[in-house]
Amino acid sequence: MxxxxxxxxxxxxxxxxxxxxxxxxxxxxxxxxxxxxxxxxxxxxxxxxxxxxxxxxxxxxxxxxxxxxxxxxxxxxxxxxxxxxxxxxxxxxxxxxxxxxxxxxxxxxxxxxxxxxEKDNHQEEDPKKAEKQAKDKEKRQKERQQKVEAGVAELDLWLKDLVRTGLLTLPERGHTFFEKTAARMVDAQATGLANMVRSFNKINFYNGNAWHTEALALSTNIYLLLESFKNLEKLPQLWQEDVRNMIGRTVAQKDLLAESNDNNTIKDTWLVIGRQTETEDDITIQRNWLYGCQSGQYALILNFAYKNTPMTNLLMVGSFVDATLVFYPSNSPFRAILKEQSLNTNTTDTFSSKGAFATWDAMQETFAGQLAKNPWFDDIPYMVEQLVLVNNNAQWFLKDSAGAFLPLNSAFSDKQIWHLLAITGGKPVDLFLIKTNNTVLPLGIMNQSDRTYQLLR
Incomplete structure (x- = not known):
């Protein structure tokens, strides 16, 4: 049961x-x-x-x-x-x-x-209707492409002006300055660019000079994306997919399912290792991170809900789900959708630690390889073994078995820190975590002896 x-x-x-x-x-x-x-x-x-x-x-x-x-x-x-x-x-x-x-x-x-x-597998459309839908789709794509190109040109000029006047003026700009530009990118149907611009408003400009590096990295990432889009046709196909996705293109789930094949589909028992929920305007965005117990593959499932409408494909953190996932085209596949799923009630022999790392250096080497495939990749889940929570000069770190340290992300609250300390008693544990920027955000503890997972709430 x-x-x-x-x-x-x-x-x-x-x-x-x-x-x-x-x-x-x-x-x-x-x-x-x-x-x-x-x-x-x-x-x-x-x-x-x-x-x-x-x-x-x-x-x-x-x-x-x-x-x-x-x-x-x-x-x-x-x-x-x-x-x-x-x-x-x-x-x-x-x-x-x-x-x-x-x-x-x-x-x-x-x-x-x-x-x-059955419908997805055997759907037969009226040829005339299919032809009309194809033409309408092509027309919409051209119209969107024109809007995105105009938005990219506008943001390119905006960014160059920003750098020309000096990034040291950023704290004086104010919230409205960035929000106005982000709104223009939404109008241009480039929501990915809008979110990157809004990231300027998330920078803590009152934390000494630490914000300098963050602002420069964000500006560089935006510029790299703009240049990649302007040279899109010169890039390999999967690179083009990543650039379009980062700009803000959306792929309908039914289209992705229709194009699913052995190359972009993985059937496995998936452990739901974490969730993050946030609300933008009236839309609730739920990020669910999964780990393939046999494949060692990580996946991100996004769910959306408008106002009080229910989430579809509810996933419980800590549960094992027998599911087939279809991954979006990418040079480094990560985001996916659920094709089929059912709860797994017999997880004793399903979990494999093939995707785990013994040290921070090993994790960082893989992370560097992923950045080489997708330079905008961040908030990536990993499993690292034998980590110990330590405090140094009033700052919390996780120490690996080789004695190396990585700081905890500020989103990991004091309550969660004490929860982790209470569970571990200062002893090494295997953790699933999210690497974001140069910090780590613990999600939960994996007890490999009895195949149980404990969320850090």
């Missing part, structure tokens, strides 16, 4: 209020009934109305349904039911036939997924 931890359930809460209410409902006496089998967890809980609310959780492809009026996904009832399963799995009755309201829902989900695969 699928077994979740409380930490994993906590990650699914859409907000703090839902989490608190969900924990309050993790009381078995508040539920009329709750049951489970291999594919679904369901229960009935008395609400404010006459009839109890019916709550269901798809355990294979994490999804929720509840008859309550809440517009949150998952609602507090779904969270409460999962918390009961995490805290006291023996309390969940098993071996009971699914009632019709459960089997109808879960069967429809299975049939929908299967029919989608």
């Amino acid at each position: 699928s077994q979740f931890t409380e930490d994993q359930v906590t990650q699914l809460a859409p907000d703090a209020a839902s989490l608190k209410s969900g924990k309050d409902l993790a009381n078995e006496r508040k539920w009329v009934s709750f049951h489970q089998n291999e594919r679904v967890l369901w229960g009935e809980v008395q609400g404010s109305g006459k009839d109890p609310y019916r709550t269901q959780v798809d355990l294979q492809n994490i999804a929720f349904k509840c008859s309550c009026p809440s517009r949150k996904f998952p609602c507090k009832h779904g969270l409460g039911l999962l918390f009961i399963a995490a805290r006291n799995p023996s309390a969940i009755k098993q071996g009971i036939a699914e009632p019709a309201w459960v089997s109808d829902w879960i069967s429809k989900r299975v049939d929908k997924a299967e029919s989608k695969v």
Whole structure:
């Protein structure tokens, strides 16, 4: 049976209020009934109305349904039911036939997924319709190309003016100066360039002279990207893909799936090692980092949600997922989408440490090779073995088995530092982490003896 931890359930809460209410409902006496089998967890809980609310959780492809009026996904009832399963799995009755309201829902989900695969594999289009769609697509691409070229020319002039007047004037520019230029890049359909420009507003200009290096590196990366785009046709095909992606091109998932083959597809048991969620305007962006337990391949899965709409393809950090991933074309494949997935409940023999590094130097050598393939590559996950958390002159570092040090990223909070210290007791542990700039951000501890993963919350 699928077994979740409380930490994993906590990650699914859409907000703090839902989490608190969900924990309050993790009381078995508040539920009329709750049951489970291999594919679904369901229960009935008395609400404010006459009839109890019916709550269901798809355990294979994490999804929720509840008859309550809440517009949150998952609602507090779904969270409460999962918390009961995490805290006291023996309390969940098993071996009971699914009632019709459960089997109808879960069967429809299975049939929908299967029919989608069947449609993707055997879709036959009307030739005239296909020809018209191809022409419309080509027209849109040309229009977008013209906008992007205009945006690149404008940003090139802006950047040269910025350097000409001197980077030392950056602290005086103010937030609006960079945001205005970023907005122009959004209008030019070059969202990648917009995000790079916005990065100037993330620089800490009040940290001595440390910002000089960061500002120069950012300016150089933007200039390199602009020059690469202007010379796009001279680059190898996969380099062209990376440049277009960095500029801000989007590839529709259905198009990527249609072009999937053995060269860009990996079927494996994937460990979900970390997640980062941020909100820009009304859009929530969720980054999920995965590690292929047999392939040693890392992957980034991006999920998006507008306002209160639910995330698709929910992934629990610390869970093992049997999945087929399709990678976007790249000189160094990393970002991917889920083609098929199901939770893995027998992970004892699935994990391999072939992607792990013994020292920082070994990791850095691989990182340098990845930068050679994609100079804009950053925020890359790695697994490094036998690391010890140490403090020197009020700054925290991770020390490897060779005695080398790398500083912790400032995003790793004091609470997380003490959590890591409490778990390890100062002893060496194997960590999954993100290398960003010249710092590292720990994600979780991998215990290779029993194949368990502990998130650093």
